[in-house]
Amino acid sequence: MATRPNHPEWTSSSTGGPYINELTYSPKAESPELTSPGSAHSPDAKLTATSSPAKDPVTNPTREPSAVRQRPPSYRRNPNPADTELVAKRFNQWRRFSRDPYKPPLTSSSQPQGEGEELTQRSPRRVRYPGSGWTHLFYDLAWTATFATLAENGEFDEPMDYVSYFVFFAAALWLWASQTLYTVHFYTNDWFHLISIFLQLLIYGGLAATTKGYEITTYISHLPGVDNLNPDPPSNGEEELERFAAERTALLSAQAMALAFALTRFIHLAQYLRAYYYGRWGNGVPERKYVPWGRIIIDVVHPHVYAIVTGLIVSNGIFFAVVGIVFEAFAITKVGASLKLGLWVLGFSVEVFSHLWYPLLCRVGFFRDPTSDELKRVRTITIAQGTRADNTAKGKGAADPKHQTANNGIGTNPLPLAGLMLGERLDTVTTIILGEGINKFAGTLTSILTAPGVKRAVAVNVVSAAFIIWFIAYLYFEGPIIESNLDEGLRRLIWMVTYLPFLASIFLLLVGIKNQFILTSTLSMANRAFENFLDLLGRTGFLDDPSNPTYESNSELKRFLFARGMVWSNEYKSLMEGADQLSSQGWLDRVTAWVMRLSLTMIINPYKTISGEDIPEEVQTRLNAYNQNDTLPILDFANINDPSKMEFYAILTELLNGSIEGARYLLIFAAGIPLCLGLQSIIHSPPRDRYQWGVIASRLLMGLILALLLLLNLGRYQEFYIAPVLKHERARVFNWLEANWILPTIALAYGVLFIVELVLAYLAKRATLAAKTKAVRDSTATTTLFVAGTGVLEPVENGTVDEKQNEDQYEAEAEADAVAVDPDTGRSEIVEQPVTRDRNNSGRLLSSPGQRSSNPPGDSRVSPPPPMLGRKEEV
Structure with missing residues (x-):
């Protein structure tokens, strides 16, 4: 409806829009003609649909006020600006290409006057347009696929395989960590960041698809497909073809990794150059005409940004140099492969040092970090005196930042905060890795359950694995630290570094659990295959007369071999x-050899089904010789009591060698988890009482105990299959493995740690209640009263405090404590509430008459008055 200045108009008496049945007549401005006493156009005149006012020639020259339009259907309706949630959604979806992360948050029009400005002053570092959370989760999932695929395609047969995986995991984790550290400060809701995240998702997808041939020592200690640098010439065309395929796969993996590292570093450099531009020339920074060129690094752009940009420029040159190497023939030489690996290590080291440079200088006192408590107090005092000490200062009223911070103080343009907490991202990644690890052996478990004769061993391992995963999740998320977020600084970076061995240990432990499932199932079948088959042949009478043709259709023999993949x-x-x-x-020798071969095949076939892998070439060669030469199985039957002399067990040992070696060192990862959790708690924040120290000490102690179990690997004989008379000289770890006690031992260790922490939590709670009770009893010496109005002291009959009766009261008070969030760091702090107590040593809470109580109905306690209502009086 068109209106004119200084003229009345019809307005709605409701907030629902113009399509209503009641209209209110209000003038645009007062004038003698329109607001004269008794006039029909007085401001007090209210008209409804039932009234018949005179026509207004300005606002409604042709229609009566009672003629109200009907509300149109939603598909024809224009957007309603009063729908704040939908309006915010529309503006977030139609985003700009790039936004300034240094712009302070806008004041809310819905807040009372003065509150918006106060929020801006208290939160100068908050990003005005923080990005959406789904992009971070999507990024985490894509990043997890890189090392998860390597774990699925890789072979963990040797200790060097674990070292290679750990190095790749460290590189992948730094890609995620550096991007997360950037996101914490500079991520805004714009197309620049959505596009950059999308490009990195493509890179991670390509990296996940091409890591099958990755091995850190390829072309350094051996060639692809062989175990040395000078292999013998291939004996046949098939072997030559396999070597050719291994070389192609290794070269493709190296080229893909080099391109992926270089491109991600280039995108990351572009992100920080954008942050540098907005820090130097963006509209969100204050006027800095006073800044001399000598202090531009300190007072204009944050030194941390300068250091990271410099490090990324250097690392980009290094990573693109590696790209030039891997696409040349020089890359497949020993010198070229060593240079490639050295340059990768150097590039990542430069980036890590660039992130540590500023925190280290702050630690030695060269810089003054504005997030420190002292400078926060200075800024608070400055704001209270009517000046601005943050990057929201504008115009003539802005104070000179040179007078707000000490020398080398970073107060003029601190790093912004995008509303994303580093601890939350680490929690999310830990959860994803736990889930990915569960997925690894969940598929294997399906195949194992169908294998014959392994139900008991598998049941014990499954229960143990379930407890291990549960205990890891509980110990991580229910740790002794109060919160997961830290201020920027050296402590936060070191705390973040401890996640490298922690997350790697979790993932490799879960991979080891999968291999342990395969190993346990195969060993169970191997231990019973020969005996069970002979027992079945004896029960059916087959050994008495094998030539009887009726045995060819024997149903019991059919089912027995069907279960093992044979006809x-x-x-x-x-x-x-x-x-x-x-x-x-000759007939007796043939039957003996036939039984031995079938017994071995009964183990090999289920193994291929369970592991999902083909038999290695070396093992297959020995297996073919065993099936074609009757002498080998006949000799095995003759040496049936000495497994060390049997080709039967030699083939199994070579087949299971990787799983056996992995089981021997599985305790390294099991011990690394509680050790890392204990170190994380110490690095995060100093323990505050003996109970926190108790939890940390128990974790460190349990990690050391698990690590000491590695001494079981000591022994004269380091073979799994050995003569029974020599088993007492064999490494004890093989006895432990043979008894299927590796996973149960780890589960029991974590279970003991779980119980210890529960007991410490209970004792800490009781000690806290006792301390609170003692504080109430001791309050009679000096009690602070807030005198407001006609406040009175209420007498209490019982002057003692019963700890048991007040336990629920203390818990309720603890939950109701006010929490103040630091706008600069996002950390929460408990605010002490003023409490008024009586003089009779009772601890009853009192307040002034007329004050509204916040206690539940039936509670005789009265909430304390606000501190501004009166003065303090010492009694």
């Missing part, structure tokens, strides 16, 4: 072929 009729025909031409001794 009984085919195996029986192979036994009977040419049997009539053999002597009695």
Whole structure:
């Protein structure tokens, strides 16, 4: 409806819009003609749809006020600006290409006058347009795929395989950590960041798809597909083809990794150059005409940004140099591969040092960090005196930042905060890695459950694995530290570094659990295959007369071999072929060799199904010789009591060598988890009482105990299959492995730690209640009273405080404590509430008459009055 200045108009008496049944007539401005007493156009005149006012020639020259339009359907309705949530959603979706992260948050029009300005003064570092949270979760999932795929495709047969994986995991974790540290400060809701995240998702996807051939020592200590630098020439075309495929895969993996590292570093450099530009020339910074060129690094752009930009420029040159190396023939030489690895280590080291440079200088006192408590207090005092000490200062009223901070103080343009907490991101990544690890052995478990004769061993391992995962999650999320967020500084970076061994230990432990499932199942089948098959042949009478043709259709023998991936009729025909031409001794040797071969095949076939992998070439060669030469199985039967002399067990040892070696060193990762958790708690913040120290000490002690179990690897004989008379000289870890006690031991260790922490939590709670009770009893010496109005002291009959009766009261008070959030760091601090107590040593809370109580109904306590209502009087 069109209106004119100084003229009345019809307005709605509701906030729902113009489509209503009641209208209110209000003038635009007072005038003698419109507001004269008794006039029909007086401001007090209110008209409804039932009244019949005179026509207004300005606002409604042709329609009566009672003629109200009907509300149109929603698909024809214009946006309602009063719908604040939808308006905010629209503005967030139609984002700009780039936004200034240094702009302070806008004052809210819905706040009372003065509150918006106070919020801006208290939160000068908050980003005005923080980004959406879903992009961070999506980024974390894509990043997890990089090392998860490597763990799925990689072979953990040797200790060097674990070292290679750990190095790759460290590089991948730094890609995530550096991006997260940037996101904490500079991530804004714009297309620049959405596009940069999308490009990194593509890079991570390509990296995940091409890491199959990655190994840190390729072309340094061995060539792809072989175990040395000078292998023998291939004996046949198939072996030559396999070496060619391994070389192609290794070269593709190296090229993909080099490109991925270089491109992610280039995108990261572009992000920080954008932050540098807005810090120097953006509209969100204050006027700095006073800044001399000699102090531009300190007073204009934050030194931390300068250091990181410098480090990224250097590292970009290094990583792109590696790209030039891997696409040349020089890359497949020993010198080229060593140079490539050295440059990668140097590039990542430069970036890490660039992040540590500013915190280290702050630690030695060269810089004064504005997030410190002292400078926060200075800024608070400055604001209270009517000046501005933050980056919201504008115009003539802005104070000179040179007079607000000490020398080398970073107070003119501090790093912004994007509303994202580093601790929350680390919690999310830890949860994703736990879930990814569970997914790794969940698929394997499906195949294991269908394997014959392994139910008992698998059941113990599954229960143990479930407890291990649960205890890890509990110990991490229910740790002794109060909060997960830290101020910027050296402590936060060191705390973040401890997540490298922690997360790597979790993931490698879960990979080891998967291999332990495979190993336990295979060993269970190997221990019973020969005995069970012989027992079945004896029960069916097959050994008495194998030539009886009725055995070819025996249902019990069919089912037994079907469960192990074999067809009984085919195996029986192979036994009977040419049997009539053999002597009695020859027939006996054939039956012996046939039984031994079937027993070995009963182990190999389920192993391939469970592991999902093909038999290695070396193992397959020995297996073919065993199946074609009757001498080997016959000799094995002769040495049935000495497994160390049997080719049967030599083939199994070579097949399971990787899983056996991994089981021997699985305790390294199991011990690393509680050790890292204990160190994280100490680095995060100093323990405040003996109970926090108790939790930390228990974690460190349990980690050391698990690490000491590695001494079980000591022994004269380092073979799994050995003569029974020599087992007492074998490394004890093999006895432990043979008894299927590795995973139960880890689960029991974590369970003991879980119980210890529960007991300490209970004792800490009781000690806290006792301390609160003692504080109430001791309050009779000096009690602070807030005198407001006609406040009175209420007498209490019982002058004692019963700890048991007041436990619920103390818990309620603890939950109701006011929490103040520091706008610069996002950390929460408990605010002490003023409490008025009586003189009778009772601890009852009192307040002035007329004050509204915040206690639940039936509670005789009265809430204390606000501190501004009166003065303090010492009694």
